[in-house]
Amino acid sequence: MREANGPAGAGSDDARRKKPRRYADVAGPTVSGILEQVNQQRERLEARLASVGAVVAVASGKGGVGKSAVTANLAVTLARRGARVGVVDADLNGPSQGHMLGLLGKRLGDGADGVEPPEGVAGIRAVSTELLLAEGMPVRWRGPQTDRFVWQGITEATALREFLSDVVWGELDYLLVDIPPGTDKIGRFLDLVPAPDQLLMVTVPSRVASAVVRRSAAEVREARVACVALVVNMSGYAGEGGGATLPLFSGAGVADLARSLDLDLWAEIPFDPVFGEATDRGEPPGADGSSAVARALHDLAERVEHAPGGRKAKP
Amino acid sequence: MKFLCLECDEVMAFAERDLPGDGTLTAIFTCGACGREMALLTNPMETRLVTSLGVEIGGRTVPEQPFQQTRTNLDEPREDAFAEMVPRTEPGEAGGGDTLARPPSGVTWSAEATERLGRVPTFVRGMVKRIYAEYARERDIGLVTPDVMDRARNDLGLEGM
Numbered sequence: 001m002r003e004a005n006g007p008a009g010a011g012s013d014d015a016r017r018k019k020p021r022r023y024a025d026v027a028g029p030t031v032s033g034i035l036e037q038v039n040q041q042r043e044r045l046e047a048r049l050a051s052v053g054a055v056v057a058v059a060s061g062k063g064g065v066g067k068s069a070v071t072a073n074l075a076v077t078l079a080r081r082g083a084r085v086g087v088v089d090a091d092l093n094g095p096s097q098g099h100m101l102g103l104l105g106k107r108l109g110d111g112a113d114g115v116e117p118p119e120g121v122a123g124i125r126a127v128s129t130e131l132l133l134a135e136g137m138p139v140r141w142r143g144p145q146t147d148r149f150v151w152q153g154i155t156e157a158t159a160l161r162e163f164l165s166d167v168v169w170g171e172l173d174y175l176l177v178d179i180p181p182g183t184d185k186i187g188r189f190l191d192l193v194p195a196p197d198q199l200l201m202v203t204v205p206s207r208v209a210s211a212v213v214r215r216s217a218a219e220v221r222e223a224r225v226a227c228v229a230l231v232v233n234m235s236g237y238a239g240e241g242g243g244a245t246l247p248l249f250s251g252a253g254v255a256d257l258a259r260s261l262d263l264d265l266w267a268e269i270p271f272d273p274v275f276g277e278a279t280d281r282g283e284p285p286g287a288d289g290s291s292a293v294a295r296a297l298h299d300l301a302e303r304v305e306h307a308p309g310g311r312k313a314k315p
Numbered sequence: 316m317k318f319l320c321l322e323c324d325e326v327m328a329f330a331e332r333d334l335p336g337d338g339t340l341t342a343i344f345t346c347g348a349c350g351r352e353m354a355l356l357t358n359p360m361e362t363r364l365v366t367s368l369g370v371e372i373g374g375r376t377v378p379e380q381p382f383q384q385t386r387t388n389l390d391e392p393r394e395d396a397f398a399e400m401v402p403r404t405e406p407g408e409a410g411g412g413d414t415l416a417r418p419p420s421g422v423t424w425s426a427e428a429t430e431r432l433g434r435v436p437t438f439v440r441g442m443v444k445r446i447y448a449e450y451a452r453e454r455d456i457g458l459v460t461p462d463v464m465d466r467a468r469n470d471l472g473l474e475g476m
Contacts, residue, residue, distance in 0.1 A: 020321055031329045031344060032316035033374035034365070041369060041379075110397040110441035114381045132389060132396050132438075140390040143367075144338060144359040151360065154367035159385045161369070166381035 045165035045192065048114075052086070053173040054197035054309025057189060058231075061216030062209045063094075063181035066233040067202045069279050070269065071178040072100035073293075074200075076286030077301040079122035083173035083311060086117065088163050089128030090189060091180035092156055093139050098130025102282035106131065114168040121283065125172075127163050161192055173311055174304070183216045190223045197309030198227045200266070204234045205248075205257055217261055227308045230263035231300065238270035238292040245270045245292055267300035269293055316372075318353065320346035327353065329373035338362055342372045376471050377449045380442040392438045399441045422448045425460045432464075446471070 029036055049055060058071045071087060079085045089097035098104050101120035108131060109116025117125040129139055141148075141155050169175060177196070179189050190196075199220055203213040213230075220228050232254045236245035248271060258265035275293045278285050287298040305312040318327040327344035330352070334340055338359030345352045355372070357365070365372060369384045386392070424432065428447075435443050450467040451459050 018321075020319055021324065023317060026317050026319060026326055028326060030316050031318060031326060032342075032372050033329070034316055034368065034370045034372065037370040037375060038368065107398040108396055109400045111381070111400040112445055115397075116400065129389075132385065132392055134391050134393045137391040141388045142390050143363040143388065147360045151363045151367045154364065155384065155388055158367055158369050159389075162382050162385050 041161060041165065045161060048165045048167070048169065049175070049193070051171050052169060052175045053311065054304075055175050055177065055193055056304060056309075057177045057179055057186075057193075057196045057199045058202060059179035059186045059189070059199060059216060059220075060181065060202045060209075060213060061183040061186065061219075062203065062212040065202050065204045065209055066269075067181075068096040068100060068178050069276065069284070070200070070202050070231055070233055071176050072097060072279055072284040073275075073286050073297050074300060074304070075101070075124050075174075075176050076122045076284045077297045078174055078304065079124050080286055080288070081301060081305070083305075084171060085122075085124045086167075086169050086172045086175045087124055087126035087128075088160075088167075088175065088177045089126065089130065090160055090163070090177050090185070092129050092159055094180060095128045095130040095133075097126050097178060098128040099282055100279055100284055101126050103128065103131060104282070108132075109168075111168065114166050116168050122286070125169065127167055129159075157188055157191070160188070164192060183212070183219050186216055186219055187223075190220075190225070194223065196225060198229070198304060198307050199225045200229055200231050201261075201263060202231045202233050203257070203261075205232055205254055210257055210261065214261055217263060228263060229266040229303065229307070230258050230261060231267045231269065232257065232265065233269045234271040235268035236270040238272040238275075266303040267296050269296040269300075318344045318355075320349065320351055322346075322351065323348035325349075327351075332371070332373050334362075340365075340372065377446050377453075380445060383442060386439045386442055389438075392436075394437050396438055397441055399444075421457060422451045423458055425458055427461050428459045428464060431461055 058067050058074070060067050068091065075085045075087050087097055087101060089095045101124055103118055103120040103126055106118035106120070108118060108127070115127070117127050118131070119125055133139065141152060143151060177189065179185055201213055201217060201220070203209045217228065234248055235254050237248050238245050254265065254268050270292050272291060272293045275285060275291065285294065287294045287301060304310050307313060319325070320327050323346055325346050325348045327346045329342065330345045331343040332340065340357045340362040342355040343352055344355065367384070369379060432440065432444055447459055447464055447467050450471065451463055456463055
């Protein structure tokens with residue numbers, strides 16, 4: 001049934017007018033050019049990522065589980081094992097890779113072919129809103145101050161697309177993407193990069209965090225991501241002296257947690273305050289040393305290297 | 316998005332776009348068969364919704380610049396976040412073919428235009444410079460002057476540039 005403006009009975013013109021063709025009946029490109037431009041953006045993104053060996057997303061769905069610290073330390077570990085590594089801080093509103101990778105104060109190169117990312121610790125190239133914002137300022141977007149909910153999400157998705165497609169990454173072995181909290185943010189990333197080589201789901205061994213990760217895992221499974229693995233962060237407390245790791249959370253053990261989530265467990269990383277402090281000041285230790293955290297990161301890097309897209313993966 | 320002239324059953328073609336600077340947009344479409352024109356008028360929220368996609372209704376007039384949406388829309392940016400890259404060589408020269416950025420060749424800037432460009436915040440200056448240069452190059456304009464910049468602003472709808 002057609003809807004028309006105007007008073008009742010004013011439909012005589014409508015009655016004489018023949019029924020217009022529908023969108024699908026009208027051949028040819030759009031006259032607005034919007035669809036074609038969006039497709040071009042997608043092609044540009046694919047072309048840019050063609051020089052990347054493996055895209056490794058680090059996600060959770062839950063906040064505060066240490067995704068960013070895991071990302072930074074995994075990046076450092078892989079780089080020190082000889083890989084060329086880039087990092088995208090997809091957490092636009094809560095960025096931290098600028099701090100963690102020692103990039104604060106560094107500048108991005110402004111070129112016609114793209115933005116040259118600065119190099120941080122271990123030669124890691126990275127982009128983050130931390131590099132774009134004035135000190136202490138939150139992410140705010142210009143535009144009409146009413147009905148921001150209509151356009152703000154699209155603006156942020158576009159910014160993330162630009163972080164991925166407009167950066168001159170060059171030849172990389174790994175591009176790690178630090179995905180912000182929120183199951184929807186994983187979906188937003190997968191819209192842009194539908195087939196990341198690996199997706200690491202980070203959680204802490206608490207019931208609440210695991211419940212959220214379960215939802216995220218369902219989202220990822222529906223998207224048919226080929227390689228999804230579990231990283232349990234803060235799996236215990238590794239105090240000074242390298243003694244036994246003490247439990248931080250009660251409840252199911254890590255192995256049970258992995259089983260219940262139906263994910264391959266790739267790493268159990270204990271909490272070590274010295275390690276955390278070093279990461280916060282921009283010197284992530286990675287797998288340096290012989291601490292329990294270092295051993296866990298070493299094992300995690302090995303798993304990444306042997307998984308799809310990894311440097312040691314079978315062709 | 317397609318516009319159909321119901322009278323002629325013809326798809327209307329994009330003709331003209333106007334961004335008056337108040338956040339609204341006017342896009343004019345014409346019917347190739349009967350010449351009828353129609354205008355699409357959007358309010359600031361609707362305009363922002365479309366520009367958030369990084370697209371221009373009717374097609375792009377100059378290529379999208381790196382980080383264009385992020386740089387154009389981010390409020391209170393770090394002014395010295397970007398450093399303009401110096402081209403090493405021209406294409407075809409020995410050592411050329413690198414991926415470093417270079418401005419479109421064959422365009423020079425008058426002193427007045429350079430001075431005006433210097434007042435553009437550095438956060439977006441490199442991007443703005445390339446947009447003006449590209450505009451001039453596409454029209455075989457060898458010298459960018461303030462007048463060329465004004466025309467580009469009007470033609471391209473470069474609000475605030």
